[in-house]
Amino acid sequence: MRLYLPIFILALLGFGFASFSVFMGTRLGPKRWNRAKLESYESGIEPTPHPPGGGRIPVKYYVTAMLFIVFDIEIIFLYPWAVTFNKLGAFGLVEMVTFVITVLVAYAYVWRRGGLEWD
Amino acid sequence: MTGVLAAGTNTDSVAVETVFWILAVVAVAAALAMILVRRAVHCAIMLAVVMLCLATMYAMQGAPFLAFVQIIVYTGAVLMLFLFVIMLIGITAADSIVETIKGQRLAAGLAAIGLLVLLALGIGHAAIGPAAPPSPKYGSGNLTGIATLIFTTYVFPFEVTGALLITAALGAMVLAHRERIAPRPTQRDLAARRLASGQVVGDPPPGIYALHDSADRPALLPDGSPAASSVSSVLNPRTGTEPPQVVRPGEKPQLEAADGGEREPAPSAGSGRAES
Numbered sequence: 001m002r003l004y005l006p007i008f009i010l011a012l013l014g015f016g017f018a019s020f021s022v023f024m025g026t027r028l029g030p031k032r033w034n035r036a037k038l039e040s041y042e043s044g045i046e047p048t049p050h051p052p053g054g055g056r057i058p059v060k061y062y063v064t065a066m067l068f069i070v071f072d073i074e075i076i077f078l079y080p081w082a083v084t085f086n087k088l089g090a091f092g093l094v095e096m097v098t099f100v101i102t103v104l105v106a107y108a109y110v111w112r113r114g115g116l117e118w119d
Numbered sequence: 120m121t122g123v124l125a126a127g128t129n130t131d132s133v134a135v136e137t138v139f140w141i142l143a144v145v146a147v148a149a150a151l152a153m154i155l156v157r158r159a160v161h162c163a164i165m166l167a168v169v170m171l172c173l174a175t176m177y178a179m180q181g182a183p184f185l186a187f188v189q190i191i192v193y194t195g196a197v198l199m200l201f202l203f204v205i206m207l208i209g210i211t212a213a214d215s216i217v218e219t220i221k222g223q224r225l226a227a228g229l230a231a232i233g234l235l236v237l238l239a240l241g242i243g244h245a246a247i248g249p250a251a252p253p254s255p256k257y258g259s260g261n262l263t264g265i266a267t268l269i270f271t272t273y274v275f276p277f278e279v280t281g282a283l284l285i286t287a288a289l290g291a292m293v294l295a296h297r298e299r300i301a302p303r304p305t306q307r308d309l310a311a312r313r314l315a316s317g318q319v320v321g322d323p324p325p326g327i328y329a330l331h332d333s334a335d336r337p338a339l340l341p342d343g344s345p346a347a348s349s350v351s352s353v354l355n356p357r358t359g360t361e362p363p364q365v366v367r368p369g370e371k372p373q374l375e376a377a378d379g380g381e382r383e384p385a386p387s388a389g390s391g392r393a394e395s
Contacts, residue, residue, distance in 0.1 A: 004178060034330075059295045061207055065200050066291035070284045072196040076188055077277070080266035087263075092270050095277070102281030106288035115296050117303075 063115045067107070074103050135179050142179075146172035159205045163198060170194045184262045323349040333357070 081088070081096050088095075110116060146169050153165035170193050178186035269277050304312070313319070323346055327338035335354040337345035350356040 003183075060297075061203065062295040063291045065203070066287055068200065069192075069196055070288050072192055073280075073284060075191055077269070077280070079187055079191075080184060080262055080269060083262055084266035084270070088266075088270055095270055095274060099278055099281050102278065103284050106285040109285075110288055110292055113292060113296065114299055115292050117299075 060118065063110065064118075067110060067115075070103065070106060074100065138179060139176065142172045142175055146176075160202070163201045163205060166201070167194055167198050170198065182261060184265050325349045331357075 077099065078096070081092060085092060149165045149168035149172065153162050153169065156162055156165060170189060174186045174189035174194070177183075177189060313321075323338040325334050325338055326332035326336045327346075327349070329336050329339050329345075335350055335357045337347060337356050338349035340346050345356065345358065347356060
């Protein structure tokens with residue numbers, strides 16, 4: 001449990017800062033309530049009962065989301081690798097470089113095909 | 120329950136159990152709030168709380184790898200994707216009583232009963248029967264254990280996972296990517312097109328002189344009518360614009376008292392006028 005003490009303190013600091021900011025915001029900030037303030041994302045697109053165009057939404061987001069997940073899973077493998085890096089030695093390094101290059105193939109493909117362009 | 124939880128030494132076990140009970144209350148409260156809260160964004164935040172509680176519990180039981188996977192993948196990625204979807208689509212807080220999927224309620228009820236039976240069996244088994252030994256093979260150093268397994272015994276499956284990830288990205292591209300056929304117009308092309316069309320100045324941004332500054336609220340022209348060109352063509356322009364309210368300096372704006380709605384005074388159109 002001693003191991004998690006820094007994480008716990010960091011979480012406490014983050015929570016403390018967030019609650020302090022929100023509290024001071026309510027104390028010091030001006031309060032001018034209107035409908036926009038109560039929306040999910042103020043100044044964003046207003047939530048509509050039906051998406052424009054009769055219930056269809058653009059699927060462009062899917063590529064971005066999938067790439068995000070792909071690289072997230074890569075991070076998952078990096079974590080135990082980093083912990084045992086000294087034990088694994090050069091073999092582990094070669095392994096991980098091979099893996100990262102393999103995943104980078106996907107990135108290069110999506111990038112060159114224009115999957116990262118939002119238009 | 121306590122036998123499973125007390126994986127550490129005796130001094131730690133009290134702390135572990137205390138934190139477990141605190142987290143259990145927080146997690147169940149957040150899960151209930153997730154179901155009962157009206158706004159989709161608040162639901163997502165409550166789900167984040169539940170996930171963080173689970174991650175902490177994993178860490179308490181000596182499973183740091185699982186804890187960090189829970190935080191990185193579920194809280195960090197999946198939940199953020201939920202939030203992006205809520206932002207992109209926009210979901211109202213209104214409830215729909217219509218069943219969109221046929222037999223949804225029956226299926227949900229059956230699943231709930233099944234889950235309840237499973238939970239009762241699991242908890243009952245842990246409470247009455249002998250608890251399963253907390254996997255002594257790797258003990259508290261299970262992160263090193265999993266690393267040793269992945270990077271020595273199962274090297275090949277690990278490398279093949281890279282191919283699986285390529286397949287996922289490729290599949291996403293095949294399903295969702297629309298190929299650009301014509302070359303992308305450059306800024307110079309766009310400028311030339313705009314000049315050729317006769318409109319020299321740019322489109323007005325949305326929300327100018329309107330009572331809202333959201334992206335789908337058209338700007339208002341000097342006569343109070345909405346400017347259609349101020350809203351992106353992919354959005355549904357929101358109609359129902361009120362004419363801007365002129366508020367002279369030192370004058371109190373007239374507030375709509377009816378529905379407690381838009382209380383913000385309209386931006387002053389006559390800022391150059393002096394107070395009489």
